[in-house]
Amino acid sequence: MFNLKTIAKGAAASVVGASLFVSSAFGETVIRIQTVISAKADEVVMLKDFGEDVTALTNGEVRFEILPAGSVVGVAETLDAVDAGLIDGGFAWTHYWSGKHPAAMLFGSPVAGAGVGIDNIAFVSWFQFGGGKELYDQLWDEMGMNVKGFMLQPVGPEALGWFKEPITSMDDFRKYRFRTPPGIPGQTYKDIGVASVAMGGGDILPALEKGTIDAAEWCCPKPDSVFGFQKVLKHYYLQGLHQVVVNADLYLNKDVYDSLTPLQQKAIEVAANASLSKAMSYRIYENGKALKDLTENHGVILHDTPADYFPAYMNAAKASLEKNAAENEFFAKVWQSQKDFAAIAVPYWAGSQASNAALGKAFADSVK
Template structure:
């Protein structure tokens, strides 16, 4: 059964609040040095358009940085394509064409397959949820591996910081109902990244296309199904106008984390207290934005059902189990030929082997109280 780490969530908020307060206090104890410097502006570009709610994560962080620095550091937030194409922000940050990027590490799997593991990984990586992922990142050596990945493996001059928890994501939209794995096989579906490899392993025919092409392709019958994000983002894209069968959850991105990248030279040029403010603001944004986004998704699901008459159903368990099995096979093959992939994957396995079983024992199933107060509709 799936659980939710309410105790850890509350503890995280408390620690986070103390951290942000401490950073602000430290900043306030050094007025002479900070005030002597002219305000600085960083140009940072996202890999998504400003219309998406995930872009709000970007602007929330930027505003918080400006507040905590007393206006001494401003962030010019730029949408996809403002300076470079969406998938070129990593190289542009390395070359200092832009000062940084708000993006997603899984976009770089073409450079190295281990990139997907720093987004949280398919299947949540050994059953971990978002709080577990943060635990691995900050308490289990993940951040050191993350920095090593960019600095030593990819040889890029960037500093990565986790910031965007855009999940759990839905399984997808379908032109007809699916009841089991047999119904799923052979369908032609839009999917991207490592998840596309997993679904191919499961027997699905994959079509890769940008988000803006999904609805036209569905209308023409080019694809039978598609995955985007879920909830409010899917509502905005208009899936309900072409298909009425929506399934959730998925295992492909039940934990998926976007990143903030800063050029290494730019980072080193910032005062240490400013670096700490940037990191603290990113952690605060991670929690605050995620809480807001869950409410937005709840409202969107209600609108899809009540107004647009979408049939929203639970993804069949045999599909989710087969996804995990297929991913394990792919990860094993990749680890046999890719030492750094194996190094990161083993690190996640070791951390999860301690935390996941313990939380399963200590935390009540989310469904227990949820079903008592809000019985599922028949």
């Protein structure tokens, strides 16, 4: 295993700078971004839309070239490669880097809505107006990363997952070997007695086919259907707490970002803010179409999640959050910011959403 920082801080970093200089000589700066997923994924569709907005806002001066996972470095090395200058930028979920700092989870996937009822829309409110953005910028310094991050794609809530047979209680749930996300969300399942198995997305379907695992979660109806879960499992549960909020983000090498003009930097910021809204809008419709297709054309049966799951998972998530806050000062600072925001915003937002949920459920029941 090579050390990315050692290799690239010198020669490779200068190569990046040279490539930008050559591009700029022709009136265009090309920023190469490696993703951690397939080029066909919905997240990459939305990432390209963000890039097109930046190009339009800069009158063609800045263009993003999107590279699929593994083009230059492995998925696990993506952030280190951005930091070192081996690639101009990366695209991933920030909780992927929880091994570098536990607070990364609070930005990429705050378990159980950070334990304080924050959904994906409220999370964007915290990020933009509740102090979250300033803490997000501080995260990279806490990690010691030469990175400028942009939050682009809030998703959620993610589905509980897919099962061979219906589950009516936590006792049923505990019978299954269940694929979960890594880090705190997966550990929380272990804490409530579920046999949690963390694995990469590309390994899930083969593991289900071989019987290595019996049940699994990935994301939401559209990404799940692209993975092909419906070919193996037919019982689907939408309501889950492990990733009520999930964000896919852009990471730029800080030297690359600093080389841009103030107007170009502002264009990226404006396009990122637009992406926060467009990503949620895109996901609602795409997931709706996918769920309709799954239930009408693939024999998938949609169930409500057992009631005893929610207190069990929430209590375990809170205990995990408290443990991490006690062990890490910056984690505690970010979580306190989310708790302070929630104390003000969640009572209002949850109350308002109750009307929306009742309205929507009445219509959904009529469609059934």
